[in-house]
Amino acid sequence: MEYESVIGLEIHVQLKTKSKMWCGCANEYGAPPNTNVCPVCMGMPGVLPVANEEAMRLTALAGYLLNCEVPKFAKFDRKNYFYPDAPKNYQITQYDKPSTRNGYVEFEFEGGLQRVGITRAHLEEDLGKNFHFDRESGVDFNRAGVPLLEIVTEPDIRNPDMAHAFLNALKDIMIYGGVSDFDMEKGMARCDVNISVRPVGQESFNARREIKNMNSFSGVRRALNYEIPEQTRRTKAGETIQQGTVRWNDDLGVTENMRSKEDAHDYRYFPEPDLMPFEPTDEWLEEVRSRVVELPLARKRRFMSDYELPEGDADVFVQNVPLGDFFEAAVEGVKNRKAVANWVINNLRAKLVEAGLEIGDCQIQPAAVAELVGLVDDKRITSKNAQEAFGIMFETGRMPAAIADEKGWKPADAGEMETFCDAAIEANPGPADDFRNGKDAALNRILGHVMKLSQGSADPGQVRALLAKKLRG
Amino acid sequence: MPPLLLGLFLTFDILTMLNQLTISELTTKLRAGEASSREATQACLDRIAAVDDKVNAFISYDGEDALAQADAADAALKEGADGASKPLLGVPIAVKDVLAVKGQPLSCGSKILGDFISPYDATVIRQLKEAGAVVFGRLNMDEFAMGSSTENSAFGVTKTPWDLDRVAGGSSGGSGAAVAADEVIATLGTDTGGSIRQPASFCGCVGIKPTYGRISRYGLVAFASSLDQIGPMTKDVRDAATLLEILCGHDKLDSTSIPEPSPSLSANLNGDIKGMRIGLPKEYFIEGLDPQVKASVEAAVKQLVELGAEIVEISLPHTDYAIATYYIVANAEASANLARFDGVRYGARVQPAHDDPNPVFNLYARTRGQGFGAEVKRRVIMGTYVLSSGYYDAYYLRAQKVRTLIRQDFLKAFEQVDAIVSPTSPVLPFKVGEKADDPLQMYLADIFTISCNLAGICGVSLPCGFSGNPKLPIGLQLLGKPLGEETILRIAHAYEQATDWRSQKPQI
Numbered sequence: 001m002e003y004e005s006v007i008g009l010e011i012h013v014q015l016k017t018k019s020k021m022w023c024g025c026a027n028e029y030g031a032p033p034n035t036n037v038c039p040v041c042m043g044m045p046g047v048l049p050v051a052n053e054e055a056m057r058l059t060a061l062a063g064y065l066l067n068c069e070v071p072k073f074a075k076f077d078r079k080n081y082f083y084p085d086a087p088k089n090y091q092i093t094q095y096d097k098p099s100t101r102n103g104y105v106e107f108e109f110e111g112g113l114q115r116v117g118i119t120r121a122h123l124e125e126d127l128g129k130n131f132h133f134d135r136e137s138g139v140d141f142n143r144a145g146v147p148l149l150e151i152v153t154e155p156d157i158r159n160p161d162m163a164h165a166f167l168n169a170l171k172d173i174m175i176y177g178g179v180s181d182f183d184m185e186k187g188m189a190r191c192d193v194n195i196s197v198r199p200v201g202q203e204s205f206n207a208r209r210e211i212k213n214m215n216s217f218s219g220v221r222r223a224l225n226y227e228i229p230e231q232t233r234r235t236k237a238g239e240t241i242q243q244g245t246v247r248w249n250d251d252l253g254v255t256e257n258m259r260s261k262e263d264a265h266d267y268r269y270f271p272e273p274d275l276m277p278f279e280p281t282d283e284w285l286e287e288v289r290s291r292v293v294e295l296p297l298a299r300k301r302r303f304m305s306d307y308e309l310p311e312g313d314a315d316v317f318v319q320n321v322p323l324g325d326f327f328e329a330a331v332e333g334v335k336n337r338k339a340v341a342n343w344v345i346n347n348l349r350a351k352l353v354e355a356g357l358e359i360g361d362c363q364i365q366p367a368a369v370a371e372l373v374g375l376v377d378d379k380r381i382t383s384k385n386a387q388e389a390f391g392i393m394f395e396t397g398r399m400p401a402a403i404a405d406e407k408g409w410k411p412a413d414a415g416e417m418e419t420f421c422d423a424a425i426e427a428n429p430g431p432a433d434d435f436r437n438g439k440d441a442a443l444n445r446i447l448g449h450v451m452k453l454s455q456g457s458a459d460p461g462q463v464r465a466l467l468a469k470k471l472r473g
Numbered sequence: 474m475p476p477l478l479l480g481l482f483l484t485f486d487i488l489t490m491l492n493q494l495t496i497s498e499l500t501t502k503l504r505a506g507e508a509s510s511r512e513a514t515q516a517c518l519d520r521i522a523a524v525d526d527k528v529n530a531f532i533s534y535d536g537e538d539a540l541a542q543a544d545a546a547d548a549a550l551k552e553g554a555d556g557a558s559k560p561l562l563g564v565p566i567a568v569k570d571v572l573a574v575k576g577q578p579l580s581c582g583s584k585i586l587g588d589f590i591s592p593y594d595a596t597v598i599r600q601l602k603e604a605g606a607v608v609f610g611r612l613n614m615d616e617f618a619m620g621s622s623t624e625n626s627a628f629g630v631t632k633t634p635w636d637l638d639r640v641a642g643g644s645s646g647g648s649g650a651a652v653a654a655d656e657v658i659a660t661l662g663t664d665t666g667g668s669i670r671q672p673a674s675f676c677g678c679v680g681i682k683p684t685y686g687r688i689s690r691y692g693l694v695a696f697a698s699s700l701d702q703i704g705p706m707t708k709d710v711r712d713a714a715t716l717l718e719i720l721c722g723h724d725k726l727d728s729t730s731i732p733e734p735s736p737s738l739s740a741n742l743n744g745d746i747k748g749m750r751i752g753l754p755k756e757y758f759i760e761g762l763d764p765q766v767k768a769s770v771e772a773a774v775k776q777l778v779e780l781g782a783e784i785v786e787i788s789l790p791h792t793d794y795a796i797a798t799y800y801i802v803a804n805a806e807a808s809a810n811l812a813r814f815d816g817v818r819y820g821a822r823v824q825p826a827h828d829d830p831n832p833v834f835n836l837y838a839r840t841r842g843q844g845f846g847a848e849v850k851r852r853v854i855m856g857t858y859v860l861s862s863g864y865y866d867a868y869y870l871r872a873q874k875v876r877t878l879i880r881q882d883f884l885k886a887f888e889q890v891d892a893i894v895s896p897t898s899p900v901l902p903f904k905v906g907e908k909a910d911d912p913l914q915m916y917l918a919d920i921f922t923i924s925c926n927l928a929g930i931c932g933v934s935l936p937c938g939f940s941g942n943p944k945l946p947i948g949l950q951l952l953g954k955p956l957g958e959e960t961i962l963r964i965a966h967a968y969e970q971a972t973d974w975r976s977q978k979p980q981i
Contacts, residue, residue, distance in 0.1 A: 043818065046692045046693055048726060050725065051728065266862045270865070274729065
């Protein structure tokens with residue numbers, strides 16, 4: 001019998017806010033222990049939480065980016081449990097009325113388009129971090145109260161590679177949308193996995209196990225690559241998988257049972273009485289919606305279809321958004337879109353790297369690139385001139401036509417060109433003969449002569465054709 | 474008698490009296506230069522030294538700090554600080570041990586906070602300090618405000634100054650007794666189910682629980698977040714109005730605070746209550762109501778009629794469910810609010826043995842087991858139970874629904890009346906130990922005050938007479954609609970001015 005795996009993910013993502021969720025302390029990674037703390041995030045007696053509005057906005061924004069509903073009523077609840085990293089011994093979270101729900105993420109996987117459902121994305125507070133020393137333990141509360149988005153997927157994922165691809169897509173969306181920096185190494189994103197296996201064709205789900213403690217996307221893949229065959233083997237052997245939580249041991253490459261006691265929580269959720277329900281107005285939601293950016297996949301597909309760019313070019317403009325935006329401004333009204341893409345990707349990008357500049361810092365205007373492409377395509381200047389012109393445009397911000405006028409670049413007229421060609425043939429009798437005798441490469445020598453005579457204003461292609469006609473009839 | 478000696482005598486007389494003054498009387502004297510804040514503060518400290526061994530209103534106080542604040546106030550008075558920006562300049566005010574004052578102990582009447590010193594000021598403390606008050610002292614209370622007698626305090630019981638064998642009420646017993654015994658000019662208490670009004674009644678002073686959200690709770694150590702309110706306890710109604718004007722208003726540090734400016738209250742204490750409609754809930758004249766309490770309240774109602782008010786019988790049909798509802802909602806919230814007292818970050822810690830196999834669990838269990846008193850544990854257990862999986866719907870969710878019905882009872886009643894009158898407590902101040910072993914009896918004694926918190930409305934208690942032998946104070950409660958403080962204070966003031974109860978002082 002064939003088995004398939006059913007995988008759902010729970011991803012915790014730190015929101016990119018300046019301050020924490022309930023107080024003014026900095027939301028900052030890497031500060032010395034317990035320096036970004038105050039009475040509120042330490043859970044001192046008598047303090048109260050006040051919701052960080054930017055965190056509320058980023059949550060709604062994440063909802064829109066994940067194609068979720070953003071309901072007009074959400075609330076916070078207390079999740080009660082004792083643990084030393086929890087300053088209040090309850091965590092403020094959203095239980096039955098989350099800020100966003102019912103969405104999906106689309107991403108490329110194995111050459112096709114995949115969709116994974118998002119059950120909900122809700123806002124909660126992060127906790128502190130426990131440290132264990134020789135004879136004692138300590139807690140760093142810098143992270144306590146940092147706004148955290150918990151994203152829960154539907155069990156739509158079918159294999160470890162797909163989980164990996166999904167996580168990369170999610171990461172791109174979060175970073176692209178400005179929701180989170182999503183740096184797993186800095187603990188800004190953490191992922192738990194729910195996994196069960198079932199015979200192909202079975203509709204219902206078997207008991208699932210939750211895997212915790214993966215520190216990277218590849219860790220998630222490794223853990224699944226261990227757990228799936230393990231569950232399949234045990235199921236085939238007639239064992240019943242018990243629902244429970246296991247811990248991924250990345251060093252040994254195995255999942256380990258966690259004590260069942262820790263799993264038997266009754267969190268006693270109830271509405272957080274210190275916070276009012278969150279009921280955003282239409283204006284508020286509209287303001288958030290205006291911050292929705294185009295997502296990587298959509299952008300890639302648009303660049304490929306609207307501008308008929310190859311996938312490689314589109315990828316560049318997805319990874320480097322300002323460069324892509326420049327391209328879009330430059331390509332407006334230009335027929336030869338590929339030429340614009342070439343200038344932007346090959347020349348502009350290189351110059352920027354060379355100069356160590358951001359696109360906003362340099363002089364060159366999109367219209368100048370458009371004009372340059374036009375000059376070349378209309379054979380008003382040669383591509384060699386165009387290269388020189390681009391350097392000047394980059395340095396000074398001037399338009400290429402003006403540069404060409406100043407330099408005296410002009411298209412060589414036909415009569416002049418005939419004269420140059422005749423003179424060059426006469427000056428190079430040897431190569432002329434070689435070419436007549438079928439040695440094509442010999443033409444380059446004569447071509448070079450023409451270019452010299454024309455001071456670079458001749459079009460090499462045209463000259464080549466003219467010379468060939470003169471020599472071979 | 475030579476004039477100089479006569480002057481000394483008069484000065485001496487004034488000094489002994491300063492602690493007995495109201496806020497308005499004292500500020501008048503301070504601004505006229507007839508007394509200094511140092512003299513007033515010293516008078517309070519002397520009174521505390523003289524009587525607090527018996528009353529036990531204060532858990533602790535820092536006399537030197539109080540005098541230093543008084544000196545600063547005197548300097549400001551000399552420089553001509555104006556009454557508008559500093560309406561409490563130089564006035565000694567003490568606060569319940571549940572309010573955070575930077576640099577002062579904060580123990581909530583409990584052992585579990587150990588020698589915790591607050592690192593910050595509650596919003597109300599900031600407001601008092603900005604108004605120029607001399608803020609000092611930690612007033613006794615039932616542990617974490619759970620109780621009606623201060624017998625649940627880890628620091629001993631507070632007695633009513635009227636009879637030192639009897640309790641001051643609770644949980645703000647220290648706040649009530651300190652005012653009634655003239656140990657301080659005014660105090661702040663907190664009220665979750667009657668904890669300001671009932672001790673005001675037992676001690677013979679004025680206490681008001683404002684509308685939920687009127688006064689910021691930032692810096693009030695929560696018992697039940699959706700019910701707690703801070704309020705003043707004072708020697709007369711005008712002082713309560715003065716303090717409310719300073720304390721009310723929106724605070725961005727408390728998301729549940731109402732975005733309404735502070736009301737103008739004292740200017741409207743004009744004695745005019747003609748045509749006001751006052752409701753008398755038929756459900757409140759219950760079996761078990763002490764006959765002397767009943768007689769005093771009935772006399773007070775007559776007095777209100779004489780002052781021009783119209784009495785209307787009203788019904789609050791869900792009154793019977795108030796106590797059960799209250800103990801579910803309050804204890805559920807308390808079970809979470811008190812979870813932070815675990816010995817990890819601050820407060821007392823009972824460290825398990827070095828080789829304890831389950832050190833984290835036992836750190837919690839021992840710290841909380843030894844740090845909390847019996848009533849707190851009882852309520853945390855009840856609160857945990859009603860939120861537990863499988864019981865939530867039957868208890869917590871149902872209680873929230875009943876709570877809505879109780880609020881609707883009041884809102885409906887307030888369509889007919891401007892205020893509701895009742896006894897504050899069905900019983901007279903009881904003897905220390907009399908009800909301590911019967912928590913249910915203790916809970917039932919809160920019947921008249923609890924609904925007010927569940928409904929989120931405002932209520933004031935003020936003296937309306939005394940019992941016979943022994944002479945014990947009786948409190949009259951006036952309940953007002955949401956944000957209706959002005960109305961109930963106006964009625965309370967009119968009644969107070971028409972009677973003589975407040976001139977009677979306990980003999981300690």
